[in-house]
Amino acid sequence: MKVIAFDVGGTNIEFGVIEDGNILKKGETSAKGIQNQESFVSILKNIVNAAIGDRGIDAISMGIAGLVNSDTGEILFSPNLPFLNGLNLKKALENVADFYIDNDANVYALGEWQFGAGMKKDNVVVLTLGTGVGAGIIANGRLLRGANYYAGEAGHIVIDFEGQICRCGQRGCIESYIGGDYFPEFARYYYRRQIQNLCEECTMLELSKRAKGGDIEAMYLFEVYGKYLAVGLVNIIHLLDPEIVVLGGGIAESFELFKESMTNELKKRVIGFERRNLKITRGKLGKEAGIYGGFVLAKEKV
Ligand SMILES: [Zn+2]
Numbered sequence: 411m412k413v414i415a416f417d418v419g420g421t422n423i424e425f426g427v428i429e430d431g432n433i434l435k436k437g438e439t440s441a442k443g444i445q446n447q448e449s450f451v452s453i454l455k456n457i458v459n460a461a462i463g464d465r466g467i468d469a470i471s472m473g474i475a476g477l478v479n480s481d482t483g484e485i486l487f488s489p490n491l492p493f494l495n496g497l498n499l500k501k502a503l504e505n506v507a508d509f510y511i512d513n514d515a516n517v518y519a520l521g522e523w524q525f526g527a528g529m530k531k532d533n534v535v536v537l538t539l540g541t542g543v544g545a546g547i548i549a550n551g552r553l554l555r556g557a558n559y560y561a562g563e564a565g566h567i568v569i570d571f572e573g574q575i576c577r578c579g580q581r582g583c584i585e586s587y588i589g590g591d592y593f594p595e596f597a598r599y600y601y602r603r604q605i606q607n608l609c610e611e612c613t614m615l616e617l618s619k620r621a622k623g624g625d626i627e628a629m630y631l632f633e634v635y636g637k638y639l640a641v642g643l644v645n646i647i648h649l650l651d652p653e654i655v656v657l658g659g660g661i662a663e664s665f666e667l668f669k670e671s672m673t674n675e676l677k678k679r680v681i682g683f684e685r686r687n688l689k690i691t692r693g694k695l696g697k698e699a700g701i702y703g704g705f706v707l708a709k710e711k712v
Pocket residue numbers: 565566576577578579580583585
């Protein structure tokens with residue numbers, strides 16, 4: 411089976427042609443100039459035509475941030491490209507090929523589940539740690555979408571009900587502590603108290619470089635990161651009892667820097683932690699998880 415899988419972000423549209431689980435071709439194009447649904451659809455069609463040539467394709471798939479009706483193919487809410495709201499891509503692309511779409515974290519999770527660190531186990535949670543915090547949940551061997559396609563909004567698990575305000579408008583969501591836009595702000599504030607050592611241009615990447623270079627402040631900050639993450643994970647683990655939790659997204663690249671503090675906190679808080687068959691690990695596929703996941707989405711019709 412041959413699939414062209416799109417991964418639509420706020421700034422780039424990435425895609426890959428994947429046949430029977432092997433990526434044949436990859437590419438990307440900027441999403442910045444796209445202003446309306448028509449131009450979006452025509453860009454997709456152009457990419458598909460250029461990528462497949464005369465040899466045809468069995469399906470097109472897509473992962474996109476936001477809320478998606480994976481049954482009808484309609485984009486219900488796109489935070490990055492709001493003009494796409496209401497677009498039914500299954501209809502728009504019906505003359506081209508079969509079309510499958512889901513939330514990007516779900517697609518990412520399908521990839522790690524079938525081709526990466528998820529090892530095809532029946533109960534897997536894939537958490538994406540980046541600017542946002544998202545999750546894809548495999549429960550009893552199936553992707554859990556929920557009654558309204560909202561399942562897996564892990565970033566808005568509340569870890570402090572009187573805590574700081576999240577971009578969703580609520581207080582104390584875990585994303586407002588460990589999200590890639592939020593944690594560096596905390597880090598800047600923390601560094602200012604050290605006086606001698608500042609990090610005014612702090613990003614997660616910069617923090618990671620500093621920590622790996624032995625910067626005490628940055629190393630401590632990753633310990634704090636691990637502790638916050640663990641508190642979110644405690645809720646997920648108690649609710650879903652997964653066998654594997656896979657950490658993906660850019661910040662998971664720094665797993666070694668926060669693994670110990672995360673594990674120590676989990677040991678303290680998770681009921682039966684030592685007795686559970688539970689592994690917490692880094693994802694294996696990186697950004698390609700979205701392409702592998704798009705293949706799974708189309709092939710398994712999950
Ligand atoms: Zn929130």
